[in-house]
Amino acid sequence: MPLSVEKKDLSGLTVLITGANVGIGLETARMLCEMGAQVTIACRNAQKAQAAADDIEKTTGNRPEIVSVDLSKLESAAALANEYTAKHQRLDILINNAGVATTEKGQDGLTQDGFEIDFQVNHLAHFLLTIRLLPLIKHAAQNKINGFTPRVVVIGSEGARVGKVDYAYLQDSDKLPFFFNRYANSKLMNAMFAKKLAEKVKEDGIVAHVLHPGFVASDIYSKPEYKTPKFLQAIIGFVIKATARNNVQGAMTSVHVAISDEAANTTGKYWDSCKITQFPNKLVADDDCVNELWSKSEQYLKEKGFDVTE
Template sequence: MAWTLSDIPDQTGRIALVTGASSGLGLETARALASHGATAVLGCRSRTKAEAARRELLPTAAGPIDLLDLDLADLASVERAAAEMADRYGRLDLLINNAGVMAPPRRLTRQGFELQFGTNHLGHFAFTRALLPLLRHRPGARVVTVTSGAQYFGRLDFDDLQGERRYDRWKAYSQSKLANVAFALELQQRLDAGSGGDTASGSSRILSLAAHPGLARTNLQPDSVAANGSRVEALAYRLMDPLFQSAAMGALPQLFAATAPEAQPGGHYGPNRWGGMRGWPTAVRIAPAALDPEQRQRLWQVSEELLARAIPTGDCP
């Protein structure tokens, strides 16, 4: 039977932080969680868009809607946002690592990482590690990391993770989405072993899961076309439009991962029809590279090293 919004259990009293909640899947995820009673914290890089999102969500919200300034392409902002969550709430029940950018020309984050690897993977890696103490000991705490069908085409190129020697914007996107699912699985592994991060020992009740939306009509594709100026891709998206499902449908797998009692630790969920492009949430296969413990551990270690070497340029605490 199809799992729908009406299957989401009551979220009253739970704090749910959604990154990239200003549009698309993040906005729909926040809408669904807030309408089921959660305090929805919208982690957004644009205050103007965050305010607009809050106005849109308020009429159907059964819980408060709060805003958190968060630019995942700036590690100082990531640190400030995590510290702000600790100050405001001192706890967290759900973290949805949803924000993402797709296939721009080669650009860098504030600390000089390739934008897609830096935003989609490293920013969320740093944010999650900083928030683990708030998730610890919360009953039913979960971290959901949003990946993509692009993971199946991805490869973790440890010799050139930042595309410094050769940048292919689609390879970089696929790599970042493979990194998302590899991170989600490795986090579960480490939580089970009591080593999810410096401050996460003993937090084995936190679940880490991954989800992908299939093809969903959001700002991801128009923003990508605007950034790279490709008329061929603009035309391709127009032709492919009938294949795309709504953002609300696309958000269901991550909502399932975040709230369904039957979702499994380390589980990976996506749409059940058309080869995972659309449909209702179900368990879906994981890219083989993410199932390889050596690659996952190496990604984790390299990510830690990159973060340790990065010198935040802002007023990072």
């Protein structure tokens, strides 16, 4: 059954969404623009970002602001937080949407900061970005518009079901596991991060959630630069055609969690098809594991010169 979301007047509310030039992020940004929000799209490719902003403006009459970010560079995530903070007084909705599922092996599998790519883009850089933007989100919580509860929406994945916590390969390209495991592990981290963040910001009147957008026919599984093996591309292409949601349907859960009262009235939940559901992996309930991820993430960032003391 197709998903739908109740439309709201989001005038005055600010949104920052990463990776919104294509796929689920683009359609999420479009829906929020359509409802009148002041949306900023953070993208790594200026040309693709311009094309997305043009397209959104054409279809909604509301042009999103564009900011540049490459989450495979921690410096760039920090710069995005600085730039957004310099331009905006508040942040009502942060959507950590950008994601990769890389297939490289060897040295190519690490970023210039020395971390496995999926881990850095999907988790660590978003961790840095979120913590650096918390003051603006707290400001929005203290100065609510139409009673709206500010929130952090993390796009995780059902793939977290097979995720494990394994720190051994995160800075060692010789120990990289199979590509899907790296993706799944990073998506498990997304869920753990959202759960812990929700606890940390509860007293500030901010909520945080993680969600699975469904199996969506975006380009994430077949980017040429990630060298997805041809046989895998063929299998994925076949499965996608047969079963996947389109990007608009894929964006519905993100939009629901971003704007609904239901998501404001609870926190630290996992959502699928616009509904709260069980976390796909029991490790999310393991507080020691979740706390360890939080402190290790802080430590990794500190070692690279990024203070994330809240």
